[in-house]
Amino acid sequence: MAEPCNRVYSSYFPILLILALGAFLLLFHLDHRPFWQDEAETACLAKNVLKYGVPLAYDGVNIISQEQGKEYDQDYLWRWSPWLQIYVTAAAFRLGGLTTYAGRFPFAVLGLVCIFFVYQLVRRNFDDRTWALWAAALLTCSVVFLLFARQCRYYSLGALLTLTSLYAFKEDWQSKFWPALLLCLSIGLLFHTSSLLFFSYVVLAFPAAVWLYPEKFSLKKTLIIIIFIIIIIFPGLLLFKIHRQSTLMNPIFVPLNLEQYFSGLFQYMIPLPIALYLVWRWRRIIGNRSAIPGEPGERFVFFLMLIIIGNLIILSLAPQCEHRYLVHLYPLCSIILGWIICQAWRYHKISAVLLAFLLLFTNWLNLVPMHWLRITNRPMDTNRHMLTYPNLPLKLFLTELFSGYPDVNRNLIQFFQTHARPGDIILTTYGDLPLQFYTSYQVVGGLQGNISLARPPDWVVPRWETRWNRTYHLNESEVFIREKLSLASDYCLINLPWADEAFGNRPDPYSHHFIPVAKPLAELVIYRKLQLRSYVR
Amino acid sequence: MFVNSRKIGGVLLTAGLLVILAQGLWQLPDLQDYFSPDKHWELDLLTLNNESYKIEDGLASLRLRVDYLKWFLAHRDPAQRVSMDWMLYFPFSESIRSFSPKFSWNLNIYLALKNQVQLQRKLKYIDALFKYIQLHNKQTFSVYRKDILLNKDGFQRLLIIYNSELIKLDEQLKELRNNPCK
Numbered sequence: 001m002a003e004p005c006n007r008v009y010s011s012y013f014p015i016l017l018i019l020a021l022g023a024f025l026l027l028f029h030l031d032h033r034p035f036w037q038d039e040a041e042t043a044c045l046a047k048n049v050l051k052y053g054v055p056l057a058y059d060g061v062n063i064i065s066q067e068q069g070k071e072y073d074q075d076y077l078w079r080w081s082p083w084l085q086i087y088v089t090a091a092a093f094r095l096g097g098l099t100t101y102a103g104r105f106p107f108a109v110l111g112l113v114c115i116f117f118v119y120q121l122v123r124r125n126f127d128d129r130t131w132a133l134w135a136a137a138l139l140t141c142s143v144v145f146l147l148f149a150r151q152c153r154y155y156s157l158g159a160l161l162t163l164t165s166l167y168a169f170k171e172d173w174q175s176k177f178w179p180a181l182l183l184c185l186s187i188g189l190l191f192h193t194s195s196l197l198f199f200s201y202v203v204l205a206f207p208a209a210v211w212l213y214p215e216k217f218s219l220k221k222t223l224i225i226i227i228f229i230i231i232i233i234f235p236g237l238l239l240f241k242i243h244r245q246s247t248l249m250n251p252i253f254v255p256l257n258l259e260q261y262f263s264g265l266f267q268y269m270i271p272l273p274i275a276l277y278l279v280w281r282w283r284r285i286i287g288n289r290s291a292i293p294g295e296p297g298e299r300f301v302f303f304l305m306l307i308i309i310g311n312l313i314i315l316s317l318a319p320q321c322e323h324r325y326l327v328h329l330y331p332l333c334s335i336i337l338g339w340i341i342c343q344a345w346r347y348h349k350i351s352a353v354l355l356a357f358l359l360l361f362t363n364w365l366n367l368v369p370m371h372w373l374r375i376t377n378r379p380m381d382t383n384r385h386m387l388t389y390p391n392l393p394l395k396l397f398l399t400e401l402f403s404g405y406p407d408v409n410r411n412l413i414q415f416f417q418t419h420a421r422p423g424d425i426i427l428t429t430y431g432d433l434p435l436q437f438y439t440s441y442q443v444v445g446g447l448q449g450n451i452s453l454a455r456p457p458d459w460v461v462p463r464w465e466t467r468w469n470r471t472y473h474l475n476e477s478e479v480f481i482r483e484k485l486s487l488a489s490d491y492c493l494i495n496l497p498w499a500d501e502a503f504g505n506r507p508d509p510y511s512h513h514f515i516p517v518a519k520p521l522a523e524l525v526i527y528r529k530l531q532l533r534s535y536v537r
Numbered sequence: 538m539f540v541n542s543r544k545i546g547g548v549l550l551t552a553g554l555l556v557i558l559a560q561g562l563w564q565l566p567d568l569q570d571y572f573s574p575d576k577h578w579e580l581d582l583l584t585l586n587n588e589s590y591k592i593e594d595g596l597a598s599l600r601l602r603v604d605y606l607k608w609f610l611a612h613r614d615p616a617q618r619v620s621m622d623w624m625l626y627f628p629f630s631e632s633i634r635s636f637s638p639k640f641s642w643n644l645n646i647y648l649a650l651k652n653q654v655q656l657q658r659k660l661k662y663i664d665a666l667f668k669y670i671q672l673h674n675k676q677t678f679s680v681y682r683k684d685i686l687l688n689k690d691g692f693q694r695l696l697i698i699y700n701s702e703l704i705k706l707d708e709q710l711k712e713l714r715n716n717p718c719k
Contacts, residue, residue, distance in 0.1 A: 252629065252644060273553075348547030354554040364561025365554075371564075380588050380662055384566040384577065391566065466661065472650035519673055521665050 014133050015119050022115045022140040025397070026108040026149055031100035032400075033407040036504035037446070039152040040433035041066060043103050045078055046089035047437065054078075055086045062436045068449030068469060068476070070244060079241045084192040085154035103152035111149025111156035115139050117163040118331045122338070125170045126297045130345075134356070135331075135338030141360045143393035144268050144323075145330040147507035155507075158197045158328040161190040165201075166332075169209065170300075174221045184225055188232025195242050196318055197328055198233070204310025212292065212303050250319065257316035263370075263377040264323045265312065268387065268509050269333040271365040272373075274340055278305060301339045304332045319470070323508045364390050379510050381502070383517060387509040396514040406516050409434040409504040411524065412461065415496065416441065419528075420459060427457035429477045430467055431504065445477030458529045460491060464500040464522035491527035500524045578674050581666060585692070588663045592699050595656045599706050601626055602649045606713045609634070609642060649710055656703055664696055 035043050044064045045055040055078040057064045057071055064078075065071055071080030078086070088106050096102025115136050122132035139145055148155040165186035171179035191198035210217055266272040282302060284291040293299045308329050315325050337359055344352035358365040367390050370376045382388040385396060409431055416426060416439050425442045426435060432446030444451055447467065460481060467475045481487070499520030503511055562568060569576045605623055612620075617635065624631045627645070634641040671689060679688065687695065 250644075250647075252648070344550075347543070348550055351547055351550040351554060354551060354558065358554065358557065358561075362561055364557050364564075368557050368560045368564070380584060380659065384569075384580065389566060390561045390564040464665075466657070468654050471647070472654045519669070521662075521669050 011129075014129075015116070015136060018119070018133065018136045018140050019112065019116060022112050022136075025140065025146050026111050027105075029401045030104045030108055030150060033405055033505040034100055034409045034413060035103065035152055035434050035437060036409060036506050037066065037431060037433050039103070039505070040437045042085055042089050042152050042154075043093075043437050044433055045086045046093055046103070047098060049086060049090035050093055055083055061440075061442050063444075063448050064433065064436070065449065066433070066447040068447065070241075079239060080245070082192045082195060082236055082240055084189060085157060088157065089152055100152075104150055107152060107154075107156045108150050110160050111145070114145075114149070114156060114159050114163060114331050117160065117167060118334055121163060121167050121170070122335060124167075125300070128297065128342070131297070131338050131342045133338075134341045135335045138337050138341075138359060139331055139334035141394060142330055142334065143397045144387065144507075144509045145327065145334075146397060147509075147512055148324065148327045148330075151505075151507055153324075154193045154197075155324060155327040158190065158193045159331050161186045161193060162197075162201060162328040163331050165190065166304075169216070173225070174216065174218055180221075180225060184228040184232065188229050191233040192236055195236070195240060196315070196325060200311045200314040200318075200325070201307070201328065203314050205307045208303060208306040208310060212299060212306075245319070251317075253319070253321070254316050257318075257321040258312065260321045260377065261312040261316055261326065263375065264326060265308070266370060267366050267377060268323065268363070269326065269330065269366075270308075270336060271359075272369050273365065274337070277340075278336075297339060301336050304336055308332060323510070361392055361394060362390070363387060363393055377510070382510060383513070385515040386513060400514040403515075405513070406498055407504050408499060408501045408524070411496065411498040413438045415526065416459070424458040425453060425455070426459040426461065427451070427453075427477065427481070428461035429463045429475065429481065430465065430502075431461070431463065434504070445480070447475060447477075449476050451476055451480045456485065456490070456529060460485065460487060460527040460529075462487075462525065462527070463502075464524075465502040487527050490530055492530055494526045494528060496524040496526060498524050578670070581670055581674075582679070585663055585666060585670070588659055589692075589695060589699075592656060592659050592663070595652060595659070596699065596702050596706070599649060599652045599656065599703075602645060602652065603706055603709050603713065605630070606642075606645055606649065607709075609638075609645070610713065610716060613638065646710075646714060653703070653707060653710060660696070660699055660703065667692060667696065 041064060044059075044062070045057070048054075048056045048059050048064075051059065056076045057078050058076040063069070067080060072078055085107075089103050092102045092106045093099075096105060118139050119132045119136040122135050123129055126132075145159075149159075164182055168179045168183035168186060171182075173179035173183050187198070187202060190201060266275060282291075282293070282305075285302075293302055311326070311329055315321075318325070341352055341356050341359065344355050355365075367376060367388075371390075376388070378388045385391070387393060387396070412428075412431060412435060416424075416435060420426065420439070420441055422440065423442075425444065426432075426439075427445045428435065428443065430446055432443045432448065435441070435443040444453065444457065445461075447469070462478075462481050467478060469475055485491070487493075499516065500522045501513065501520075506512060605627055608620070608623065619631055619635065630641050630645055
């Protein structure tokens with residue numbers, strides 16, 4: 001008979017192995033590419049938190065804005081998005097210094113905690129270690145999740161809070177204090193992570209929970225929980241300009257957004273054949289409550305599927321449609337897929353092995369059937385070494401980590417660190433925020449909106465990709481360069497041998513480049529101001 | 538009977554997964570590059586072809602919307618009945634036009650601008666891709682357009698036509714925006 005400590009060891013060894021792999025994939029070379037525009041927004045605001053105590057959009061030199069100054073009022077206090085991610089980053093900067101690694105570290109660690117919570121959620125509630133291990137392994141090998149969790153943004157935080165809310169919900173929150181507290185905090189803090197995630201998650205998850213688990217809801221306790229959640233989110237409702245963002249909504253885009261979200265779901269999260277199998281399996285449930293799966297595991301999987309679909313529906317109402325808004329659903333998808341592998345094993349072992357291989361190491365089950373049906377969503381500027389094509393995602397991911405990537409933002413940062421002088425003004429049409437974070441110069445343009453300068457900029461970076469604002473008018477920085485500056489006569493052109501990619505380390509699977517192309521389509525150009533001339537017309 | 542159907546189901550499932558496995562391997566870029574080093578040029582040409590079709594579709598829909606906006610402006614009397622012709626193309630806009638003309642107008646302007654921006658992006662991209670292929674690919678350039686084989690000059694002419702058409706529509710759209718529906 002095995003010793004108790006050996007049993008514990010053997011019982012925890014597989015998850016420890018998965019967590020070790022997850023830690024490597026999440027933390028190795030975390031700073032191999034600098035922050036891209038969105039990450040730099042969080043990092044710049046966190047830098048200002050360290051300076052002023054609150055996230056100010058102005059530090060006396062630079063303005064932080066990607067919405068033409070709509071994010072703040074006259075006091076420059078950031079009101080566009082919740083502050084939790086900013087304070088997490090600020091705490092990391094306080095402890096680790098103003099570095100890329102420090103900025104991304106807490107979120108990568110939260111990504112690792114997500115992997116553990118996926119395991120724990122399944123193991124504790126359904127007593128199925130195999131399912132729990134498969135779910136954790138699938139999340140660990142999900143390159144899209146890894147890319148997002150390695151960002152200095154709220155994505156892994158949102159995913160963790162989604163998971164902890166489900167974990168607390170499955171506990172006895174009606175009679176025990178700690179699960180009730182965890183439930184309140186998870187949902188309340190989800191709002192302070194991203195109000196969009198909060199609404200997309202809660203609006204349909206709550207009725208789905210009531211429908212599937214009516215025994216868990218007593219009116220009194222539920223009301224108490226709701227009141228506590230409202231108390232947590234109330235300051236945020238007053239502080240953040242959610243109402244201003246809601247004016248950007250347009251019902252005409254709902255069908256298009258839905259199409260995009262569902263194609264993202266099938267292409268990167270739950271393969272279309274598996275989704276169709278689940279629809280077929282649960283086909284009798286519509287209009288027939290007694291057909292709801294009775295087995296707790298399957299019922300929970302059905303609940304998760306409803307949450308995912310509900311999220312997609314609510315998210316389609318929001319003005320911007322980006323895959324990043326689905327990141328908090330990745331752990332839920334890994335639980336569903338883990339359950340599918342276990343079902344397949346019970347049905348036919350060889351198929352289960354094949355299925356597990358396809359899901360863990362390839363994206364073929366996601367893309368090949370969509371390719372057959374000609375419904376693959378593949379933007380024109382993608383290449384074959386991206387997740388939009390059949391690939392081995394982990395191989396791409398590791399290639400990037402070990403071989404490095406000539407990041408467009410890093411090239412620009414290094415150029416200005418070497419060539420610009422103190423007090424120089426840089427005007428760029430995009431990528432202003434990484435330059436603001438990593439250099440000490442005044443950086444204007446980007447998506448900041450109106451440009452008013454005391455003197456013409458010393459450097460101009462007209463990026464290859466033309467940028468329009470949300471109303472499809474040319475951005476002010478583009479207009480300024482075209483109408484107010486005479487680049488040909490007043491500036492000296494510098495051609496750089498580096499690719500002018502649109503974003504840099506953007507994690508969205510249709511944008512992320514793992515391997516640089518041998519010969520780029522467009523190369524960076526920079527204009528340097530000629531001396532002793534008048535420049536502004 | 539049950540055992541048999543389970544066996545058959547299992548075999549079918551395995552077969553399906555094997556087909557996906559084989560297809561995935563076949564489409565794997567590393568293997569494609571190994572067996573056919575010029576594969577990426579083929580795909581670039583295919584992108585040019587596909588995107589040029591999309592540009593044609595985009596231009597057609599932008600043209601239609603601009604025509605609709607012109608018609609809208611000419612028939613802005615609230616008593617104007619719903620046009621069944623336009624209802625076919627823009628059912629939502631046309632059905633709300635008489636109730637909320639301003640919203641309908643702004644929505645159509647917005648959608649036209651969106652369409653125009655998408656076309657500009659696409660044109661810029663395929664123009665750059667075309668130049669890139671010309672510069673780096675020494676093999677024969679050929680793109681099939683509606684069963685007609687286009688060489689470099691033919692494709693260049695096609696891009697010029699698209700650009701001039703887009704400029705024309707852009708001017709018409711500017712005029713419409715300067716003459717808003719009250």
